[in-house]
Amino acid sequence: MSGLGRRGDALAGLSERSFDVLVVGGGIVGAGVLLEATLRGYRAALVERNDFASGTSSRSSKLVHGGLRYLARGEVGIVRDALRERANLLRRAPSLVRPMPHVFPLRSQVHRLAVRATLTLYDRLGSQPAHTLVSRDEIAARDPDLASLAPFGAARYHEAQADDTRLVFATLVAAVERGAIVANHIAALRRRRWGDRVRTALRDERGGATIEVEARCVVVAVGAHFGDARADFDWRAMALRPAKGIHAVLRVTPRDANVLIRSPRDGRYLNTLPWHGHVLAGTTDTPASREEIDDPRPSAEDVAYVLDAVRPLYPDSDKRVRAAWAGIRPLINAGGATTVGLSREDEIASPEPGVLAVAGGKMTTYQAMARRTMDLVDRNIGRRRASEEAPLDDPLPPSGKRLVSDAPFTRGELEAAARDGMVETLDDLLTQRVGITLVAPDAVREHARDWAKVVAPILGWDESRVARETEDVRTRAARFAPP
Ligand SMILES: Cc1cc2nc3c(=O)[nH]c(=O)nc-3n(C[C@H](O)[C@H](O)[C@H](O)COP(=O)(O)OP(=O)(O)OC[C@H]3O[C@@H](n4cnc5c(N)ncnc54)[C@H](O)[C@@H]3O)c2cc1C
Structure with missing residues (x-):
């Protein structure tokens, strides 16, 4: 990973300088705003209360x-825009965003006609390469389990798959390389107007110190945390209907495509994506409680629904x-009884001069x-x-030996992230930078101490710190083990 910079330097930079734009929230939205601000020539900084992309x-x-x-709901404009963004990302981030074939099993003649009509429109709106049809016999010859779900064959079309966490890091790194400052484990607290500027109090969640940072504009991109009653900052600018979605990671040999599967319970479609040599199966869509926003977890019932x-x-x-x-979708509150029916459209609000909120x-x-x-x-x-x-x-191309035999994470990624990734904790390293915790939490529990020792010389950790981080x-x- 080249270039998030050292956290100490970032903290010094935050307290010494005045900024054009301060971004609060280090998820994909905040990272995107930071990069765009930097590309437009603004002096910009971003703070994240936990770790980036956590x-x-x-x-x-x-x-x-x-x-x-x-598209099935008639939201043609949203789909056209998203297809354009998909094409942009495939072009700009080829090492992070890759084409992913999708297979849509067809249940009946009527279903086949409906899916074909939808996919023809999808192709016209910009989804290329165009979809094709595969007969049941062709499927049966290669994949009897899939054939049992596809009595009328299947449609094959294309989307793309990204490592979401690394997309956040790549976006942050691109901004830092162009002069932006980023710091993790820094919470934004209160803000106040000061002439034509906004002063925001920031608390270092690791060291406890509080500093005040001045910016001409503050962009708040805290995702599902808008409306979080326990937030220190008053974010009530945005009316959200947060919705929980879970994934199960299956230790099975993945197919070469995302096969869409219909839930026998409610008819929703679930993905079964190839992911790090496993299958990523999901997702659910249920209203999230306030408690879940800060600590979303899958219930046994959620996992049973997926299985x-x-x-x-x-x-x-x-x-x-x-x-x-589990994760929480920061859905805009557009009314309606269930979250499943809500549009994924975004909203940008300006609750007060000098402050923008985006979700x-x-x-x-x-x-x-x-x-x-x-x-x-x-x-x-x-x-x-x-x-x-x-x-x-x-930011972390794989290199060197694998950390575990049945998932493609490498020792080179571990070391490179420790060197350049603004790593504060072993959890930052294994869960957000390398990402192995989301696939193999069992391996993390087993090998955490060995891996902590590998990075200890780079991070300056002594024996007792290694023991604390491991624990x-x-x-x-x-918490990532199945319930
Ligand atoms: C189950 C599920 C599946 C999804 N699948 C897809 C998909 O396949 N494709 C797709 O395009 N989208 C998908 N989405 C949607 C997508 O993941 C989200 O829209 C996106 O990640 C939201 O990013 P964000 O930056 O707004 O929020 P977040 O990633 O949550 O970032 C907000 C950040 O703000 C920080 N923060 C909060 N308060 C403070 C504070 N006071 N100070 C500093 N920082 C603070 C938080 O710690 C957090 O890291 C999915 C979502 C879910 C839940």
Whole structure:
């Protein structure tokens, strides 16, 4: 990983300087706004209360997609925009965003006609390459389990898959390389108007110190935390209907495509994506309670819902759940009884002069959200144009020996992240930078001490720090084990 910089330098930079734009929240939306601000020539900084990408932006289904589901609801504009963003990301971030074939099993003649009509429109709106049909006989010859779900064959079309966490890091790194300052484990507290500026109090969650940072504009991108009653900061600018979604990681041999499976319980479609040599199965969509926003977890019932759907395709999946975790969708409150029916459209609000709040949307459209947010900042504090389009590279390309035999995470990633990734804790390293906790929490619990020792010389950890970090990460990894 090149270039998040040293946290100590970032803290010094935050307290010494006055900024054009201060971004609060280090998920994909905040990272996108920071990069766009930097590309437009603003002096910009970002603070994140926990670790970067530790919220929803590491708990998504990892799809960069137009959203076939939204098309079925008639949300043509949203789908067209998302397909454009998908094409942009495939071009700008080829090491992070890759084409992912999708297989849609067809249940009946009527279903076949309906899916074909939807996919034909999808192709016209920009989804390329165009979809094709595969007959039941062709499927049966290669994949009897899939054939049992596809009595009328299947449609094959294309989306893209991204490592969501690394997309956040790549975006942050691109901003830092262009002069931005970022700091993790820094919570934004109160803010107050000061002449034509906004002063925001920040608390170092590691050291406890509080500093005040001055900016011409503060952009709040705290995702599902808008409306969090326990937040120190008053974020009530945004009316959200937060919705929980969970994934189960199955230790089974993945297919080469995302097979969409219909839940026998309610007819919703679930993904079964190939992911780090495993299958990522999900997701659910249920209203999230306030308690869940800060600490979302899958219930046994959530996992049972996913397993009921995927069992026909992966018959022994009940015994193969290696990890399960949850995230909270920051859905804009557009009324209606269930969260499933809500649009994923985003919203940008200006609750007071010098402050913008941005939420909603999806990972796929984060750059479009960032551009629109910065257009509003431009209007308030100047007019700029982005002088370039930043390419995004995987900050941690795999190198060296594997950490475990059955998942593709490497020792090279571990060491590189410890060197350049603003790592404060072993959990930052294993869960957000390398990402192994989300796939193999069992391996993290088993090997945490060995891996802590590998990075100890780089991070300056002594024996007692290694022991503390190991203990802490084991407890945290246990939360990713299936309930
Ligand atoms: C189950 C699920 C599946 C999804 N699948 C997809 C998909 O396949 N494709 C897709 O495009 N989208 C998907 N999404 C949507 C996408 O993940 C989200 O829209 C996106 O990650 C939201 O990013 P964010 O930056 O707004 O929020 P977050 O990632 O939650 O970031 C907000 C950050 O703000 C920080 N914060 C809060 N308060 C403070 C404070 N006081 N000071 C400093 N920092 C603070 C938090 O710690 C957090 O890290 C999915 C979402 C879910 C839940």
